[in-house]
Amino acid sequence: MDGQAVRGLEAEALRTGRTLAEHSQDLRGIKAQQRAAFGNIDSLADAIGAPGDRSFTQRLDSIEGELGDVKRLLRALARAQGLDPDAE
Structure with a gap:
């Protein structure tokens, strides 16, 4: 080489x-x-x-459900005040 x-x-x-x-x-x-x-x-x-109470997935599903509930509540409050929550 x-x-x-x-x-x-x-x-x-x-x-x-x-x-x-x-x-x-x-x-x-x-x-x-x-x-x-x-x-x-x-x-x-x-x-x-x-820890060990519920699986992580179950916990996330619970949070997602709670956020959905809060979203519905805020929409209802907006409508009660005469606001359209879907208007941009």
């Missing part, structure tokens, strides 16, 4: 090393984001109800 081929292989090895290091750093960032997201989900689940 001549010197030019060796230098080419060395350059390719350096590029591969940099690429692997970049991917490794990206992976660390993704893992940190996942930890933060799951921590936020756990905090939200704890705020909604006691």
